[in-house]
Amino acid sequence: MTRDTAPKGNLWQASAAERFEARPLSGTMTVDLAVIGGGFTGLSAALGAAGQGARVAVLEARQVGHGGSGRNVGLVNAGLWLPPEGVRRVMGQEAGERLNRALAGGPDLVFDLIERHGIACEPQRAGTLHCAHSARGLADLEDRYRQMKVMNAPVTLLDGDRTQARTGARGVYGALHDARAGTIQPLAYARGLARAAREAGARIFEQSPVIEARWSGRSWHVRTAEGSITARRLLNATNAYQAPTEGVALPAVPVVNFFQLATEPVPGLADKVLPGGEGCWDTGLIMTSFRRDLQGRLILGAIGLPERGGSLHHDWARRKLRQLFPDHAGAALSHAWSGRISMTSDHVPKAMRLEGNGLAIFGYSGRGIAPGTLLGRAAAQALLGDDDEMLPLPVTERMGGWFSGSRSLYYEAGARLVHFLGARR
Numbered sequence: 382m383t384r385d386t387a388p389k390g391n392l393w394q395a396s397a398a399e400r401f402e403a404r405p406l407s408g409t410m411t412v413d414l415a416v417i418g419g420g421f422t423g424l425s426a427a428l429g430a431a432g433q434g435a436r437v438a439v440l441e442a443r444q445v446g447h448g449g450s451g452r453n454v455g456l457v458n459a460g461l462w463l464p465p466e467g468v469r470r471v472m473g474q475e476a477g478e479r480l481n482r483a484l485a486g487g488p489d490l491v492f493d494l495i496e497r498h499g500i501a502c503e504p505q506r507a508g509t510l511h512c513a514h515s516a517r518g519l520a521d522l523e524d525r526y527r528q529m530k531v532m533n534a535p536v537t538l539l540d541g542d543r544t545q546a547r548t549g550a551r552g553v554y555g556a557l558h559d560a561r562a563g564t565i566q567p568l569a570y571a572r573g574l575a576r577a578a579r580e581a582g583a584r585i586f587e588q589s590p591v592i593e594a595r596w597s598g599r600s601w602h603v604r605t606a607e608g609s610i611t612a613r614r615l616l617n618a619t620n621a622y623q624a625p626t627e628g629v630a631l632p633a634v635p636v637v638n639f640f641q642l643a644t645e646p647v648p649g650l651a652d653k654v655l656p657g658g659e660g661c662w663d664t665g666l667i668m669t670s671f672r673r674d675l676q677g678r679l680i681l682g683a684i685g686l687p688e689r690g691g692s693l694h695h696d697w698a699r700r701k702l703r704q705l706f707p708d709h710a711g712a713a714l715s716h717a718w719s720g721r722i723s724m725t726s727d728h729v730p731k732a733m734r735l736e737g738n739g740l741a742i743f744g745y746s747g748r749g750i751a752p753g754t755l756l757g758r759a760a761a762q763a764l765l766g767d768d769d770e771m772l773p774l775p776v777t778e779r780m781g782g783w784f785s786g787s788r789s790l791y792y793e794a795g796a797r798l799v800h801f802l803g804a805r806r
């Protein structure tokens with residue numbers, strides 16, 4: 382029987398080669414753009430704005446990458462969770478097509494930034510494999526393949542045998558490989574964006590929760606415990622981790638939990654599991670993800686497991702290892718962590734106008750690495766250029782019904798029930 386070492390928390394905190402530290406805001410300053418939130422969206426906005434010569438300040442409540450950006454699976458995908466036709470159906474033909482086209486280039490932007498700024502975040506551009514967990518899942522992938530081919534995406538459909546050879550996983554019915562995609566160490570990427578933004582002239586402040594942000598009719602007045610900023614423009618990029626800010630009315634964001642566990646490094650793992658280095662997730666309603674890191678750890682994730690679940694998490698991981706990778710069923714588990722995903726009911730991200738010259742971008746519904754990088758940058762351009770057209774997402778003037786709390790709770794409760802029943806088998 383394998384003895385798991387004591388869970389050490391978030392693996393990305395332990396393995397990030399990039400370091401970043403910033404002091405809290407104190408005193409006063411005036412900038413062109415104030416950004417609330419130090420994740421991919423806010424940091425990419427800051428990097429883009431500073432690169433254009435704008436004065437920009439980022440205020441982060443905890444540390445850079447504290448939110449979803451420092452906790453995710455690290456799959457850099459093109460497009461959203463919804464397939465292209467679904468995006469057009471929800472947004473309308475023209476707006477949907479525009480967003481699809483923009484997001485198709487999302488991984489290029491991410492991997493270009495990594496290269497240009499020398500970000501040490503374990504980038505691997507070997508593509509991702511969306512794996513079919515059943516015959517029905519394979520039919521869904523065939524439909525996605527058809528839709529993506531219409532957009533000339535470099536996708537390939539693999540049968541069960543080829544998928545098993547590429548992943549080393551048992552019981553997979555096939556997979557959709559997307560060559561545009563890849564994997565990163567997400568916290569290191571967030572820290573690298575922060576470093577690059579600072580090198581470009583952005584001011585970044587950690588341990589600086591924004592308590593209040595008010596539009597005076599001419600400018601924003603943004604207040605933290607020990608300082609304040611006057612800004613011509615404001616970007617709110619707090620997403621699923623928003624802490625209340627007086628003066629900024631955002632919709633309450635229903636969130637679902639996503640849990641991950643990592644094994645200790647397994648000698649020779651790369652010979653058998655994902656020898657090509659792809660990142661994977663599956664078609665299950667209760668989605669499972671799996672990938673390797675550069676140290677040879679196997680990392681498994683699932684939606685719907687509660688934030689603190691003790692043995693439930695370990696039991697789930699053992700079952701998944703037995704089911705997918707029986708040769709590694711006994712691998713010791715060393716790290717366990719979770720994160721919150723903001724889910725819009727239509728699975729499309731939102732850009733919402735705040736009073737005056739302000740925008741909030743949120744609701745990536747589990748696809749935020751490339752979309753957050755791309756939309757953050759575009760939001761900064763739109764704000765500084767006073768031109769909404771620079772965002773490939775329509776700006777809505779008021780809150781919509783995108784966050785159906787009951788729906789997200791229903792999903793979360795359903796996912797937990799499936800995990801609970803699985804645990805009894």
Ligand SMILES: Cc1cc2nc3c(=O)[nH]c(=O)nc-3n(C[C@H](O)[C@H](O)[C@H](O)COP(=O)(O)OP(=O)(O)OC[C@H]3O[C@@H](n4cnc5c(N)ncnc54)[C@H](O)[C@@H]3O)c2cc1C
Nearest residue numbers: 418420421422442448449450453454456591624720749750
């Ligand atoms: C477990 C998990 C797995 C995922 N897997 C993937 C994946 O593989 N691929 C993918 O593309 N996407 C994935 N996602 C989604 C992706 O991580 C997020 O969509 C993305 O990180 C959101 O970035 P963001 O910058 O908008 O928000 P966040 O990274 O959440 O940043 C928001 C920041 O705002 C700060 N903040 C909040 N309130 C205040 C305040 N009042 N003042 C100052 N600061 C404040 C928070 O501390 C936080 O750091 C996953 C998410 C999770 C949680």
